[in-house]
Amino acid sequence: MKKQWWHDKVAYQIYPKSFKDTNGDGIGDLRGIINKLDYLKDLGIDIIWLSPVYCSPFVDQGYDISDYYNIDPRFGTMDDMDELLAEAKKRNMYIVMDLVVNHCSDQHEWFQKALKDPDGEYGQYFYIREGKGDQPPCNWRSYFGGSAWERIPGTNKYYLHLFAKEQPDLNWENEKVRQEIYKMVNWWLDKGLAGFRIDAIINIKKDLRFEDFPPDRDDGLCSPSKMLECADGIGTFLKELRDNTFRKYDAFTVAELFDYKEEELRNYIGEDGYFSTIFDFSTHLIGASEKGWFDRKPVTPNEYRDVIFRSKLKTENIGFLANIIENHDEPRGVSFYIPEGECNDKSKKMLATIHIMLKGIPFIYQGQEIGMTNNEFESIDEIDDIGTKNEYQVALKAGYSPKEALKIISKYSRDNARTPFHWDDSENAGFTTGKPWLVVNKNYKEINVKSQINDENSLLSYYKKLIRLRKDEEYKDAIVHGKFNPIYTEYDNVLAFYRKGESKTVLIIANYQNKEVTLPFSHQNSKVLINNYNNFKVDNGMIMLEPYQTLVLDV
Structure with missing residues (x-):
């Protein structure tokens, strides 16, 4: 596999609205990110991915873009963006922005023109179809619930929106649309962006028959994933996008890619792939149900291990995956992957070790490095997310009480x-001097940067150790580029693997359970590189690990 400039980097996702507010309006801003660059540099971060900061009505938290060429005033100005790019460059850091081009906002000038003349030039920028009598063109469901079609007032025409009705899908079959997108992408790359995280990109190719599929819920609708299975030819669009934009700049691209065909994986992340990498969402799908969140099953350690190992072995000779525990679209990883009642400093460090030591480029989400957990929401009124509100209604319709649905x-x-x-234990966790746009987690006084930054045993310090090890010249070849070989797979709740480089072999062993485990061990003379306990026991060819104990060994 050809080595790339980004292979040995560590990435960090910032959700700007919730990162750091500097003007007291309760919303994070670009100035707050600039002020915290040294914190991120000290953590060991190289690449910073910003969730959308473009102009937006914020129906879907900025993923409904009304102007791709401007910064939303809530976050600052284009001058602030230019300063962020310059300050990051001074620190040898790279800025990556979200690229949201499956859809735009219904407030975008293109869609406003389409509404005025659905049959005109700009009507062709979107998927606008005649209804079937008084019904939508077909029974596709939006990812956020309800029909994926919305009627245009005063007509029997409908426009397609796979997400919210305020997010009309762009018609990638229209070459004018594609050229407008490429022009915008290059404009940002010319400004100094290092690349893009590419949102929901698999959705840009539709099944143009626009036909019904068998319903998968009582609402008579079907998931968009059914349609995507029948939508062939996305590679033509993605190759053209790459060749007209990213490739010319050697840009770093990481795609959000669900529902792709596994046999086409090399086309996405191979030597001549459409993208640098794609996120590995395999563990996030564990326990999911088509019925809704109310039917979701908790993750088990064995499932987590088996899914990760299958993913890594599948891509071993193809390309790098982007490894995540959490992001802005998921619950907190320590609350999702660690069994209820067992989330503590040791188990959090275990999860961190697995994340950073796996093959691929690690993406850390803001707050992950200090172990932020799920919040205990007291009312549905505290919820902002459109998708969560829909799942609340789904649970109620399934017969759950409001209290049960909220849980x-x-x-x-x-x-x-x-x-x-x-950030600290002051009011609003040091995030803002105003009223936060979203409720602050109640445990902020116990979990914050200030309480951890000078504590060498803290989770924050532990993440720094892991990142330093990943970048260590002596071990970089093994941890970044080395072969991935699982071990101890016959043992329940044990997650272990070798990373084998040309001159070094590193063994990672994690006891993924709240009790001790004893394993056969043949590396008595190994060197301890990382240990989330103060010691470990080896005796008569056996190694004994404490609950959630995790080791990184030079063997």
């Missing part, structure tokens, strides 16, 4: 990851 959605809500960052 269900609190466990899986995206708002868990969007609560304001915990």
Whole structure:
């Protein structure tokens, strides 16, 4: 596999609205990010991905873009953006922005023109179809619930929106649309962006028959994933996008890619792939149900291990995956992957070790490095996320009480990851001097940067150690580029693997359970590189690990 400039980097996702507010309006801003660049540099971060800061009505937290060429005033100005790019460059850091081009906002000038003349030039920028009598063109469901079609007032025409009705899908079959997108992408790359995180990109290719599929819920609708299975030819669009934009700049691209065909994986992240990498969402799908969150099953350690190992072995000779525990679209990883009642400093460090030591480029989400957890929402009124509100209604319709439905959605809500960052134990966790746009997690006095930054045993310090090890010249070849070989797979709740480089072999062993385990061990003379306990026991060819004990060994 050809080595790339980004392979040995560590990335960090910032959700700007919740990171750091500097003007007291309760919303994070670009100035707050600039002020915290040294914190991120000290952590060991190289690449910073910013969730959308473009102009937007914020129906879907900025993923409904009304102007791709401007910064939303809530976040600052284009001068602030230019300063952020310059300050990051001084620190040898790279800025990556969200590229949201499956859809735009219904307030975008293109869509406003389309509404005025659905049959005109700008009507062709979107998917506008005649209804079937008084019904939508077909029974596709939006990802956020309800029909994926919305009637244009005063007509029997409908426009397609796979997400919210305020997010009309752009018609990638129209070459004018594609050229407008490429022009915008290059404009940002010319400004100094290092690349893009590419949102929901698999959705840009539709099944143009626009036909019904068998319903998968009582609402008579079907998931968009059914349509995507029948939508062939996305590679033509993605190759053209790459060749007209990213490739010319050697840009770093990481795609959000669900529902792709596994046999086409090399086309996405291989030597001549459409993208640098794609996020590995395999563990996030564990326990999911088509019925809704109310039917979701908790993650087990064996499932987590088996899914990760399958993913890594599948891509071993193809390309790098982007490894995540959490992001802005998921609940907090320590609350999702660690069994209820067992989330503590040791188990958090275990999860961190697995994340950073796996093959691929690690993406850390803001607050992950200090162990931020899910929030305990007291009312549905505290929820902002449109998808969570829909799942609340789904649970109610399934027969759950409002109290039960709130508990269900609190466990899986995206708002868990969007609560304001915990900088210290002062009011509003040091995020803002005003009223935060979203409720602050109640445990901010116990979990915050200030309480951890000078504590060498803290989770924050532990993340720094892991990142330093990943970048260490002596071990970089093994940890970044080395072969991935699982071990101890016959043991329940044990997650272990070798990373084998040309001159070094590193063994990672994690006891993923709340009890001791004893394993056969043949590396008595190994060197301890990382240990989330103060010691470990080896005796008569056996190694004994404490609950959630995790080791990184030079063997």
